[in-house]
Amino acid sequence: MREAKMKAAAGHKVFFYRYSHVLPEWRNRLVDGARHGSEMENFFSPTTSSLEVQQTTVDLFVNFAVKG
Numbered sequence: 001m002r003e004a005k006m007k008a009a010a011g012h013k014v015f016f017y018r019y020s021h022v023l024p025e026w027r028n029r030l031v032d033g034a035r036h037g038s039e040m041e042n043f044f045s046p047t048t049s050s051l052e053v054q055q056t057t058v059d060l061f062v063n064f065a066v067k068g
Contacts, residue, residue, distance in 0.1 A: 015064065021053050 001016075015037040019039045026038065042054040 014047075015068075017060070019057075021050075023050055 004014045004016050011050065019034050022034050024036065026035070026041070028035075039057055040051060042057040
Protein backbone atom coordinates (compact mmCIF):
# COMPACT_ATOMS: atom_id res chain seq x y z
CA MET A 1 0.00 0.00 0.00
CA ARG A 2 2.82 2.36 0.89
CA GLU A 3 4.59 1.71 -2.42
CA ALA A 4 1.38 2.25 -4.39
CA LYS A 5 0.80 5.59 -2.66
CA MET A 6 4.38 6.71 -3.30
CA LYS A 7 4.22 5.81 -6.98
CA ALA A 8 0.86 7.55 -7.39
CA ALA A 9 2.24 10.66 -5.69
CA ALA A 10 5.15 10.60 -8.15
CA GLY A 11 2.68 10.68 -11.05
CA HIS A 12 2.71 7.02 -12.06
CA LYS A 13 -0.42 5.10 -12.92
CA VAL A 14 -1.12 2.68 -10.10
CA PHE A 15 -3.43 -0.30 -10.21
CA PHE A 16 -4.21 -2.01 -6.95
CA TYR A 17 -6.45 -4.86 -5.94
CA ARG A 18 -7.27 -6.68 -2.74
CA TYR A 19 -7.96 -10.39 -2.84
CA SER A 20 -9.78 -11.73 0.19
CA HIS A 21 -11.34 -15.06 -0.85
CA VAL A 22 -9.97 -17.96 1.18
CA LEU A 23 -10.91 -21.51 0.24
CA PRO A 24 -11.99 -23.63 3.21
CA GLU A 25 -9.08 -26.03 2.65
CA TRP A 26 -6.62 -23.11 2.85
CA ARG A 27 -7.91 -21.63 6.12
CA ASN A 28 -5.20 -21.34 8.74
CA ARG A 29 -5.47 -20.16 12.33
CA LEU A 30 -2.11 -18.39 12.00
CA VAL A 31 -3.06 -16.37 8.91
CA ASP A 32 -6.18 -14.22 8.96
CA GLY A 33 -7.38 -13.86 5.38
CA ALA A 34 -5.89 -14.59 2.00
CA ARG A 35 -2.16 -15.20 1.73
CA HIS A 36 0.17 -13.62 -0.80
CA GLY A 37 -0.43 -15.21 -4.19
CA SER A 38 -3.51 -17.15 -3.08
CA GLU A 39 -5.45 -15.89 -6.11
CA MET A 40 -3.17 -18.05 -8.27
CA GLU A 41 -4.97 -21.14 -6.97
CA ASN A 42 -7.86 -20.06 -9.19
CA PHE A 43 -5.69 -20.47 -12.28
CA PHE A 44 -3.78 -23.63 -11.51
CA SER A 45 -5.93 -25.80 -9.25
CA PRO A 46 -9.52 -24.59 -9.10
CA THR A 47 -11.97 -26.60 -7.05
CA THR A 48 -15.68 -26.99 -7.68
CA SER A 49 -16.29 -24.76 -4.66
CA SER A 50 -14.34 -21.94 -6.28
CA LEU A 51 -15.57 -21.94 -9.89
CA GLU A 52 -17.46 -18.64 -9.54
CA VAL A 53 -14.47 -17.00 -7.84
CA GLN A 54 -12.20 -18.44 -10.54
CA GLN A 55 -14.30 -16.91 -13.32
CA THR A 56 -14.41 -13.53 -11.60
CA THR A 57 -10.64 -13.55 -11.03
CA VAL A 58 -9.93 -14.52 -14.64
CA ASP A 59 -12.32 -11.83 -15.92
CA LEU A 60 -10.62 -9.19 -13.76
CA PHE A 61 -7.11 -10.16 -14.91
CA VAL A 62 -8.11 -10.28 -18.58
CA ASN A 63 -9.89 -6.93 -18.31
CA PHE A 64 -6.78 -5.39 -16.77
CA ALA A 65 -4.54 -6.87 -19.49
CA VAL A 66 -6.80 -5.55 -22.26
CA LYS A 67 -7.75 -2.15 -20.87
CA GLY A 68 -4.93 -1.36 -18.44
